[in-house]
Amino acid sequence: MILSLAQWAQATPFFTALRESWYVYPIILSLHLIAIALFGGLILTTDLRLLGLVMKKRPVADVVGQLRGLKHAGFMLVAICGILMLGTKAEEYYYNAFFHAKLALFALVAIHALVFRGSVYSRAAEFDAAGRIPGIAKLAAALSLLLWIGIVIAGRGIGYIEPPLDKIHALRAPQTSDIAVVVRR
């Protein structure tokens, strides 16, 4: 079911055009990474503040609260670019172990949000009032950093797995990125 959906998605004229253009795909990939830099910097600043490692003189609530909107905007941009790239090679992604790992890590990020949003991120003002950051907040920040670093690693890994050509049904035009991989090796 998921496989036929993946085959259908990448066969649509939109994703076929994306796949066959030599420059549109790298532009989307560039935007994906630019947004990662942006979004990553915001996550890093939020988590380092909770760990007491940056902006120590600023209230935790100030830092966490002011970054929230920018973080959501950054995440939207990362996600849109990511979904566009997924669509162009959906069938390959279906078989890609690093993509599976990335999805699993996203599930853990969602669980992280469910567990810690109420107990940490929306209680930042209480930490300021108490004058100390509790262990659970530091745990949340450390786990968040580890999860996002894991997502970067899994994302980079996706490009290193050769698609199982015997299983791929959709026609796939040769791409300049394939040549780059061969040249690099």
Added chain:
Amino acid sequence: MFLQLESIMTSELTFPVLECFHIIGFAMAAGTIALVDFRMLNLGMTRQKAADLADDLAPWTMLGLGLAFLAGGGLFMSDPDLYYLNHAFQIKMVLLLLALILHYTVRSKAVAGPEGSGKWVAIISLLLWAGIVGGGIFIGFAGDAA
């Protein structure tokens, strides 16, 4: 078996591992730089002064730049000729040089300057760092000139 492991470490894993460090490093550097640029554009962190924010984040920007440089140098050393002749790489290096010069001259003055004065500097800084990331991506797609 040890030999096998060693060959995997040197030939297959080194490049992607360096890539991951490079990505994490530049995300750290460009992300913290962009945060100060956003502040200068009044798009976020407006309860801090730009100068205070820049001071607070500077060690993390440096750490990120250092990581990106070291890992990037390693990637370059894997095949110097390929990179040296690659147009995307050449453009990336020029943009990087411009960004670093801007960062430590005009921009550091603008950060410390009066409120709202450094908007153009912030926009140029954001565009340069975005161009550097984009240039890095295009290295793999542009192919070598040889």
